[in-house]
Amino acid sequence: xxYLVADQLRGGYGGADxxxxxxxxxxxxxxxxxxxxxxxxxxxxxxALLGMLNLREGTVTLGGKDITQMxxxxxxxxxxxxxxxTHNVFGGMTVEENLEMGAFLRTDDFAGTMEQVYDLFxxxxxxxxxNAGELSGGQRQQVAVGRAMMTQPSVLMLDEPTAGxxxxxxxxxxxxxxxxxxxGIAVLMVEQNAxxxxxxxxxxxxxxxxTNKHTGSGDELLADPVVRRTFLGG
Amino acid sequence: xxxxxxxxxxxxxxxxxVLVPAISYGAQLALGALGITLVxxxxxxxxxxxxxxMAFGTMTVxxxxxxxxxxxxxxxxxxxxxxxLPFGIMGAIALSLMFDKTVYKFYRAKxxxxxxxxxxxxxxxxxxxxxxxxxxxxxxxxxxxxxxxIFRPREFKEFTGLSEGLALKSTQVLTLTxxxxxxxxxxxxxxxxxxxxxxxxxxxxxxxxxxSGINPDRVVSxxxxxxxxxxxxxxxxxxLR
Ligand SMILES: Nc1ncnc2c1ncn2[C@@H]1O[C@H](COP(=O)(O)OP(=O)(O)O)[C@@H](O)[C@H]1O
Ligand SMILES: [Mg+2]
Numbered sequence: 001x002x003y004l005v006a007d008q009l010r011g012g013y014g015g016a017d018x019x020x021x022x023x024x025x026x027x028x029x030x031x032x033x034x035x036x037x038x039x040x041x042x043x044x045x046x047x048a049l050l051g052m053l054n055l056r057e058g059t060v061t062l063g064g065k066d067i068t069q070m071x072x073x074x075x076x077x078x079x080x081x082x083x084x085x086t087h088n089v090f091g092g093m094t095v096e097e098n099l100e101m102g103a104f105l106r107t108d109d110f111a112g113t114m115e116q117v118y119d120l121f122x123x124x125x126x127x128x129x130x131n132a133g134e135l136s137g138g139q140r141q142q143v144a145v146g147r148a149m150m151t152q153p154s155v156l157m158l159d160e161p162t163a164g165x166x167x168x169x170x171x172x173x174x175x176x177x178x179x180x181x182x183x184g185i186a187v188l189m190v191e192q193n194a195x196x197x198x199x200x201x202x203x204x205x206x207x208x209x210x211t212n213k214h215t216g217s218g219d220e221l222l223a224d225p226v227v228r229r230t231f232l233g234g
Numbered sequence: 235x236x237x238x239x240x241x242x243x244x245x246x247x248x249x250x251x252v253l254v255p256a257i258s259y260g261a262q263l264a265l266g267a268l269g270i271t272l273v274x275x276x277x278x279x280x281x282x283x284x285x286x287x288m289a290f291g292t293m294t295v296x297x298x299x300x301x302x303x304x305x306x307x308x309x310x311x312x313x314x315x316x317x318x319l320p321f322g323i324m325g326a327i328a329l330s331l332m333f334d335k336t337v338y339k340f341y342r343a344k345x346x347x348x349x350x351x352x353x354x355x356x357x358x359x360x361x362x363x364x365x366x367x368x369x370x371x372x373x374x375x376x377x378x379x380x381x382x383x384i385f386r387p388r389e390f391k392e393f394t395g396l397s398e399g400l401a402l403k404s405t406q407v408l409t410l411t412x413x414x415x416x417x418x419x420x421x422x423x424x425x426x427x428x429x430x431x432x433x434x435x436x437x438x439x440x441x442x443x444x445x446s447g448i449n450p451d452r453v454v455s456x457x458x459x460x461x462x463x464x465x466x467x468x469x470x471x472x473x474l475r
Contacts, residue, residue, distance in 0.1 A: 072444065072445065073444065073447055073449070076446070076447050082445055084441070084442070084445070087439055087441065087442065088442065089439070089442070090434075090435050090438040090439050090442060090443075091438060091439070092434070092438045093431070093434060093435060093438060097431055097434075097435075100428075100431060101431065101432065101435045101443070101446050101448070102446055104428075104432060104446045104447050104448055105446070105447035147442075147446070151446075151447075
């Protein structure tokens with residue numbers, strides 16, 4: 001069984017269900033990518049895993065432990081880190097302060113983790129006294145991922161980390177995410193750049209109207225003619 | 235053509251009646267403004283009761299000062315009221331926490347709209363005001379002791395040989411010193427301490443702060459205690475004038 005497992009999730013924002021029996025899982029040292037059309041419920045599935053959604057049905061387990069009823073803050077304490085799609089940095093605070101806030105719950109010395117983040121994203125070290133709000137889109141995403149890494153998470157969830165960044169920066173970010181995976185972290189990410197994301201993925205999910213439409217390894221999905229035609233543009 | 239000494243006399247006259255009093259009064263206003271800005275900046279909460287919280291702190295200081303004076307405790311050349319300041323701070327913190335627990339917490343749990351908080355704070359304002367009026371009343375209170383003047387107009391005239399006098403009260407110097415210290419301490423707190431940064435993070439991006447494990451209840455109480463600190467000095471010195 002995988003480290004983080006979501007099984008048969010159903011629920012929404014009070015009205016009709018957005019998630020209709022969606023199941024996801026990701027193991028440590030693995031990248032799982034969720035792709036699918038706009039409004040399919042990808043972000044909503046992320047929120048469900050984080051405990052920010054009222055689920056009617058389904059369970060979420062982390063390392064075999066049922067965390068379905070746990071509050072988002074407690075899940076952060078359990079090692080789930082989340083990078084939201086938008087508003088994912090403290091714009092009025094410096095890069096370094098952003099990282100410090102990521103480590104807010106930690107009581108040990110986090111200087112080593114901060115060095116690791118700077119090794120992963122050298123540009124951040126250079127800009128560490130600058131406000132995160134003054135950085136370029138790609139640099140901001142690096143701050144956002146860096147902040148999440150400061151908790152020393154076992155699961156890193158990213159909602160469209162490459163939205164609005166140039167293709168070169170996107171490749172760069174994907175390389176960094178591969179490095180994160182090599183540290184033994186479970187990476188679950190939602191992506192619009194489906195083909196590139198599936199390229200680095202161990203596992204892919206195509207989500208349509210809150211249900212798993214296609215599931216497979218990244219390569220399988222890339223090779224599937226139906227997936228290619230409907231979701232990857234040929 | 236006015237003589238050079240006339241210009242000097244004019245500057246002294248202006249300083250005595252406008253510049254010096256204005257700087258010290260401005261410093262008092264700055265302390266109050268600092269507190270209320272902090273509340274709004276971090277919690278996005280327009281606290282109408284802020285001024286009355288300051289009055290409550292001042293009242294506590296005055297009462298404790300009278301207590302000290304009656305049992306013969308003094309602070310040498312400095313006003314005894316300075317010794318009573320910590321009690322005023324604690325009084326204001328206690329009142330804030332009491333209102334937070336009994337009033338604001340209820341609306342926070344209900345996630346009420348900001349306008350509700352503003353109206354609620356008006357209620358708290360009337361209550362605090364009534365408490366202060368009931369205990370000490372609205373009229374002037376004398377509790378001044380210590381050295382009143384650093385120099386008097388006559389001393390200034392004799393020293394400089396000018397025909398205009400300039401007075402400098404010890405309270406004016408104290409007010410300015412306290413203001414500068416408070417601003418510096420607050421700046422340090424927000425820029426350098428973990429709690430201060432967490433408060434800024436919370437006001438910057440509430441959802442992300444929650445995702446980082448920053449607890450809003452703790453922010454409120456830290457915040458309350460830091461905001462009533464500067465607030466009450468102000469009234470203290472207004473009353474001291
Ligand atoms: N906070 C919300 N309140 C109510 N409905 C929402 C909210 N967020 C998203 N939705 C709805 O849920 C559906 C799925 O949205 P989302 O999960 O953001 O899609 P995706 O990330 O796949 O593009 C959409 O129909 C959207 O309108
Ligand atoms: Mg989305």
